[in-house]
Structure formats: structure tokens, C-alpha cells
Amino acid sequence: MATKPHHDPALDPMIDPVTGELAVLAPGHTFKSVTQKIAGVVLTSHTPLGWFFGLIAAGGFVVMFIVSVTWLVLKGVGIWGVTMPGAWGFAIVNFVWWIGIGHAGTLISAILLLFKQGWRNSINRFAEAMTIFAVVCAGMFPVLHVGRPWLGYWLLPLPNTMNVWPQFRSPLAWDVFAVSTYATISVVFWYMGMVPDFGTLRDKAQHPLTKYIYGMLSLGWRGSTRHWMRFETASLLLAGLATPLVLSVHTVISFDFAVAALPGWHTTIFPPYFVAGAIYSGFAMVLTLAIPIRKFYHMEDFVTLRHLDNMAKVMLGTGLIVAYGYSSEVFFAWYSGSHWEFFMMWNRMFGPIGWGYWLLITFNIAIPLCTLWWRKARTNVTYLFIMSLIVNTGMWFERFVIVVTALYRDFLPSSWGTYKATRWDYMIFIGTLGLFTFLFLLFVRFAPMIPMNEIKMMLPGSAADGGKEGKTVAEEIA
Amino acid sequence: MPVMYGTYGLLAEFDTPAELTRATYAAKEAGYRRMECYTPYPVEEVASALDVHDNRVPLLTLLGGLMGVTTAFLMETWISVWSYPINVAGRPLFSWPAFIIPAYEWTILFAGLSACFGMFALNGLPQPYHPLFNAPNFRLGATDNKFFLCLEAIDPQFDREQSRAFLEQLQPVSVVEVDL
Structure with a gap:
């Protein structure tokens, strides 16, 4: 490494000279430059060509999604690979995977806000957007899986002439409440946070139509102090509400499995292990999105190595909880003394789909948890991007293994079967990936992807501490 | 005027x-x-x-949350006990532990909506x-x-x-x- 120049932390502008840590924001920004940089992405009349290419490519997958869903509605769920005994397949796997991805967004916007983690401000907005689009993709699957999606509203407690109501002792009914609440609160929290930024866009827009649209979206926000104080209170309250919510959503989803008296599902470790897995995969998805976006839109000033480093640390923590979950499953399969539990675990590891188990162990445990301990790995952007894709794949396989290997060889060997996904399963899954990307591209183009007001709060000189003799103004007046 | x-x-x-x-x-x-x-x-x-x-925003949020938990729990009880009583694996009709989960979700739903819309209402927004x-x-x-x-x-x-x-x-x- 003789060719590498000597790295002096004192000269690196991205390292805080006081703490020696990586900076959350690049130095030299002013209120004006923050507005120009972030609002500029939305208000520019020169949309980058790459954005159009991305939108067209993602749009192609959306078309595929629409075609395959149309065929599904025409023919029924028989076109999927689900059959007895494997009655749950890709649809449930994808549902759990997508919802899990959404959880990191809420963790960033709510839990890290309550913990006063200032660095979250830069990534909070697009992580929340990721949550909403992930929930949109997730929500499709149960509705399609009911077989007659046009009767999906039967899931809701609506008065009807049949006098039939939902059955509230079932975790599937709990799911309806958990996921619909999660979607609603996420949208409300996301939109509310954007209102002041829409005000900025309204004031900076040149075209009358743009001005009008952002003016309406901003609800006439004018930055009054009384408004700000109520806004801050409401944000904190929503964060306080979203925190137990996000923990409950994946818990309720894990009840779909844990409440069933089936080896491989019927365990008490499921709720915490599902929540940790959700946050793990969600942070991987935030990295998958943040790394290309910060590069493409030159947002390295706001989404710095500090953010990537911190996110990798969260992944390391949640990944360890997931590893604990895996080992506890294996331990209790042995310790329970239950023949069925033991066989399920043996079959999961060494049965016909055993490769899936070892793949998830490699992708979720071996690769990330052996490397993320090193700061060099956590601050290597390329490595993190590849690793985030690996973890996303691994987490998808985790749900695949949980759903499929517990089902396809049940108590009676005479009823054993196998599970094989069809092309429609793959097309719908890949279609939702396209839909997610499509919605996300629209978001980065038409909404402020980084909260301007929250970034301004972190700039030097943002607090009124410019009083005389090093005091704050309030102290000076008193 | x-x-x-x-x-x-x-x-x-x-x-x-x-x-x-x-x-x-x-x-x-x-x-x-x-x-x-x-x-x-x-x-x-x-x-x-x-x-x-x-401090009216926290008050509204509290009221919303109380309304959510009451609405959901009473709705579940009424549906399961009176309107549509069905025997599910011998469980009691009034299975209150199971009812807690949707009630919990609606507490958060109503409280969150009250926090957001209450804040906008107190701010007099929308006001173009x-x-x-x-x-x-x-x-x-x-x-x-x-x-x-x-x-x-x-x-x-x-x-x-x-x-x-x-x-x-x-x-x-x-x-x-x-x-x-």
C-alpha cells in the first residue's frame, strides 16, 4: 500500500476535529445551500436522463406485475405453486419480507427520534418513503392470496346484509388491524413531516402550476413559531406511538405462525426474532437505496459515511439477535424432546430444500456478521452495497425456509409433498420489486427526499446561541 | 366579521x-x-x-387513544358475543385476551390520527x-x-x-x- 497517501484525520473535512468521528454533515453548508441542494432535485427542469431510464425499466416490471395479477384474478390462485400440504408459499414469504423491510423506516423515523439520534435526520425521509412503498407491496399479497381479491373488504369489520363479521380470535384478523394501522400511521407521519418542506418548495418554485401543487400540499405552511411548537409535539407523539406500533406489527405477523400448533412455527422466540429480522432486512434495504441515490444525486454531503457506518452497526446488532433466534430454534428443537420438532429441524437442514437453510445462514450470519465488526468494512461503500443485497436475499430465504419447510413434510408421511413455485409466483414477486422501485423513483423526483428543516436544525448557528460572551441569547437577556 | x-x-x-x-x-x-x-x-x-x-395536542392524542381502545374493544365484544356468536374450538365468546391486539392497534391508529389532524386543526391549517x-x-x-x-x-x-x-x-x- 505504498502508493496510498498518508491519511491525516486533521485534514479530512469529513472528520469532526473535536471528536475524531466521521461527520454527520459535510462542513460549509448554510441554510440557503441546504435548500438549494435538496429542493433543486425536485424543482430542476433538467431531470437526469438516468432517472428516466430507471423509471422505464421499473415501469416494465410494473407492467409484468399488472399482467400476472390480471391472470391471477382470471384463473385463481391455482396458477401459483401453493397446494396441499404447502398451502402457504411465495405470497406469504413476500408479504413478511416486504413488511419487514418497511420496519427500518419506522425505526429510523420514530425510535431514533425518541433516542435523539441526530444523524437520522438525513435518512429519515426516504426511509419512511421506503416503508410506505414496502407496505404497499406487502399489502397486495394477502389480498391476492384470499383468492377472490374483490371480496377483500370482507376482512374489515363492516356491517353487511349477510350479518357475517370477522373472527377476532384469529391472528389473521389481527393482521388486518396491525397492517392497516401501520400503513395509515406511516403515511400520516411521512406526509406531516413533509408539510414544511412542501412550503419551501412552494416558495422556491418558478412555474405557477408547480407553485400551486406544492402550495396545496403545504397546506399554507408559513413557519409560525406557534405552529412549529405544535408540529414538534405532534412529531414526538407520533414517534412515541409508532414505536410500539412497529414492534407490534411484526409481532402480530409472527403470531400468524406462532399461534399455529405446527413444529417450526409454534415457538415463543418468534415475536422478538421476527422484529429483529425485520429491522435487519430493512436497514439492508435502506443501504441498497441510499448508496446509489447519494451517488446519483451527489448527496454525499448529507448522507455521509457516518450514516452508512451507523446503519451497518444497527445491522450488526439486529443480525446478532437474528443469529440468536436461529440458534434458539435449533436448540429447542433438540431440547424439547419432541420427535416432530426434531424431525422438522433435521428436514429443514438436510432435507430436499436444505440448501435454502444453509444459504440463509451464509447470507444472514456468516458473511455480514463476520465482516461488519470492522470499521473498514462498514465505511466501504461498495462492500456495504453488495452486503445489503446479500442480506436482503438472505432474509427472503429466511421467510421461505420458515414458511415452506414447516409445511411440506407434516405429521403424516403419507401426506408429504413438496413446494415448487411457478413462473407466476416469480413474476408477481419480481413485479413488486419493480413497483417498489417505480414508486421510489417518483418519490425522489417529486418530493424532498431529505428533510430540509431537520437538516437546517443541525447546522452550526441554527440555535440562538450566538449571544455575547459565549452565552445563549436567553442567558444574556436574563 | x-x-x-x-x-x-x-x-x-x-x-x-x-x-x-x-x-x-x-x-x-x-x-x-x-x-x-x-x-x-x-x-x-x-x-x-x-x-x-x-398542550392541547397531547390532550387530543390522549382522547383519540382512549376513543380508539374503547371503540375497538366494544366493537369486538359486541360482534363476538352478541352479533355473531360462533364457537371457535371451544373458546369463550368473550375472549378478551385476543381482543386486546386489535384494540391496541386502534389505540395507536386513533391517537396518531388525532395527533396529526389535531395539530393541523389547532394551527388553522390548511390555510392557503x-x-x-x-x-x-x-x-x-x-x-x-x-x-x-x-x-x-x-x-x-x-x-x-x-x-x-x-x-x-x-x-x-x-x-x-x-x-x-
Whole structure:
């Protein structure tokens, strides 16, 4: 490494000279430059060509999604690979995977806000957007899986002439409440946070139509102090509400499995292990999105190595909880003394789909948890991007293994079967990936992807501490 | 019927939050009460200078949460016990532990919606028109990089000449009169 120049932390502008840590924001920004940089992405009349290419490519997958869903509605769920005994397949796997991805967004916007983690401000907005689009993709699957999606509203407690109501002792009914609440609160929290930024866009827009649209979206926000104080209170309250919510959503989803008296599902470790897995995969998805976006839109000033480093640390923590979950499953399969539990675990590891188990162990445990301990790995952007894709794949396989290997060889060997996904399963899954990307591209183009007001709060000189003799103004007046 | 002509107030523009805070304390000292600050992001010092206290948002959120938990639990009980009593694996009709989960979700749902919409309602939003938008410097800076103090004309102490002179001595970037 003789060719590498000597790295002096004192000269690196991205390292805080006081703490020696990586900076959350690049130095030299002013209120004006923050507005120009972030609002500029939305208000520019020169949309980058790459954005159009991305939108067209993602749009192609959306078309595929629409075609395959149309065929599904025409023919029924028989076109999927689900059959007895494997009655749950890709649809449930994808549902759990997508919802899990959404959880990191809420963790960033709510839990890290309550913990006063200032660095979250830069990534909070697009992580929340990721949550909403992930929930949109997730929500499709149960509705399609009911077989007659046009009767999906039967899931809701609506008065009807049949006098039939939902059955509230079932975790599937709990799911309806958990996921619909999660979607609603996420949208409300996301939109509310954007209102002041829409005000900025309204004031900076040149075209009358743009001005009008952002003016309406901003609800006439004018930055009054009384408004700000109520806004801050409401944000904190929503964060306080979203925190137990996000923990409950994946818990309720894990009840779909844990409440069933089936080896491989019927365990008490499921709720915490599902929540940790959700946050793990969600942070991987935030990295998958943040790394290309910060590069493409030159947002390295706001989404710095500090953010990537911190996110990798969260992944390391949640990944360890997931590893604990895996080992506890294996331990209790042995310790329970239950023949069925033991066989399920043996079959999961060494049965016909055993490769899936070892793949998830490699992708979720071996690769990330052996490397993320090193700061060099956590601050290597390329490595993190590849690793985030690996973890996303691994987490998808985790749900695949949980759903499929517990089902396809049940108590009676005479009823054993196998599970094989069809092309429609793959097309719908890949279609939702396209839909997610499509919605996300629209978001980065038409909404402020980084909260301007929250970034301004972190700039030097943002607090009124410019009083005389090093005091704050309030102290000076008193 | 509100007055629809005349002056809304005098708007002083500042470059930094510290100057705005100092000016707000000075205006308070001078006896002004009907005034408001406008900043591109929340500035706590300004809020304490204005002595803003409003805890109705938490109250609304609490009421929303209580309404959510009551609605959901009573709905589940009524449906499962009276409207549609079915025997599910011998479980009691009033299976209250199972009812807790949807009730918990609706507590959060109602409380969250009350927090957000309650906040907007108390702020009087949406309000697409406001007299302050008539001031060009306000439109350019209030949501970007400027800090404003507005002395409102309904303040009994407000006087077009004297109040302007008072604001001028605080060394703002500018003082403009805002029409209604």
C-alpha cells in the first residue's frame, strides 16, 4: 500500500476535529445551500436522463406485475405453486419480507427520534418513503392470496346484509388491524413531516402550476413559531406511538405462525426474532437505496459515511439477535424432546430444500456478521452495497425456509409433498420489486427526499446561541 | 366579521436566529403581546421568548387513544358475543385476551390520527392564503434562510410609526408593512 497517501484525520473535512468521528454533515453548508441542494432535485427542469431510464425499466416490471395479477384474478390462485400440504408459499414469504423491510423506516423515523439520534435526520425521509412503498407491496399479497381479491373488504369489520363479521380470535384478523394501522400511521407521519418542506418548495418554485401543487400540499405552511411548537409535539407523539406500533406489527405477523400448533412455527422466540429480522432486512434495504441515490444525486454531503457506518452497526446488532433466534430454534428443537420438532429441524437442514437453510445462514450470519465488526468494512461503500443485497436475499430465504419447510413434510408421511413455485409466483414477486422501485423513483423526483428543516436544525448557528460572551441569547437577556 | 382591509402588521426580517430571539425579547419588554415569529425550522429559544404554551395536542392524542381502545374493544365484544356468536374450538365468546391486539392497534391508529389532524386543526391549517404571503421578502425567505418577527396590528400598543421606529432600532435587514 505504498502508493496510498498518508491519511491525516486533521485534514479530512469529513472528520469532526473535536471528536475524531466521521461527520454527520459535510462542513460549509448554510441554510440557503441546504435548500438549494435538496429542493433543486425536485424543482430542476433538467431531470437526469438516468432517472428516466430507471423509471422505464421499473415501469416494465410494473407492467409484468399488472399482467400476472390480471391472470391471477382470471384463473385463481391455482396458477401459483401453493397446494396441499404447502398451502402457504411465495405470497406469504413476500408479504413478511416486504413488511419487514418497511420496519427500518419506522425505526429510523420514530425510535431514533425518541433516542435523539441526530444523524437520522438525513435518512429519515426516504426511509419512511421506503416503508410506505414496502407496505404497499406487502399489502397486495394477502389480498391476492384470499383468492377472490374483490371480496377483500370482507376482512374489515363492516356491517353487511349477510350479518357475517370477522373472527377476532384469529391472528389473521389481527393482521388486518396491525397492517392497516401501520400503513395509515406511516403515511400520516411521512406526509406531516413533509408539510414544511412542501412550503419551501412552494416558495422556491418558478412555474405557477408547480407553485400551486406544492402550495396545496403545504397546506399554507408559513413557519409560525406557534405552529412549529405544535408540529414538534405532534412529531414526538407520533414517534412515541409508532414505536410500539412497529414492534407490534411484526409481532402480530409472527403470531400468524406462532399461534399455529405446527413444529417450526409454534415457538415463543418468534415475536422478538421476527422484529429483529425485520429491522435487519430493512436497514439492508435502506443501504441498497441510499448508496446509489447519494451517488446519483451527489448527496454525499448529507448522507455521509457516518450514516452508512451507523446503519451497518444497527445491522450488526439486529443480525446478532437474528443469529440468536436461529440458534434458539435449533436448540429447542433438540431440547424439547419432541420427535416432530426434531424431525422438522433435521428436514429443514438436510432435507430436499436444505440448501435454502444453509444459504440463509451464509447470507444472514456468516458473511455480514463476520465482516461488519470492522470499521473498514462498514465505511466501504461498495462492500456495504453488495452486503445489503446479500442480506436482503438472505432474509427472503429466511421467510421461505420458515414458511415452506414447516409445511411440506407434516405429521403424516403419507401426506408429504413438496413446494415448487411457478413462473407466476416469480413474476408477481419480481413485479413488486419493480413497483417498489417505480414508486421510489417518483418519490425522489417529486418530493424532498431529505428533510430540509431537520437538516437546517443541525447546522452550526441554527440555535440562538450566538449571544455575547459565549452565552445563549436567553442567558444574556436574563 | 374580521376586518378585511388595513394593515396586518409590521414584519421585521433578520439573518440569524440569535438576532430574532433578541428582538423578540425586546418586543416583549416593550409591551407588545400580539406578535409572532416565523422561522424555516423550529427554534426553541424563539418559542421561549414568545412564551408559547399549548398542550392541547397531547390532550387530543390522549382522547383519540382512549376513543380508539374503547371503540375497538366494544366493537369486538359486541360482534363476538352478541352479533355473531360462533364457537371457535371451544373458546369463550368473550375472549378478551385476543381482543386486546386489535384494540391496541386502534389505540395507536386513533391517537396518531388525532395527533396529526389535531395539530393541523389547532394551527388553522390548511390555510392557503395568509396576509403575510403578500410580503415578497417573506415568500422568499421564511421557509429558506430568513427569520421574521411580525408585530400584529391588533396589538393595542401597535402604532404604525412608533412600532416601525421600535423595530428599526433592533437592526433588522428590513421592516415592511403587511397589508391585510
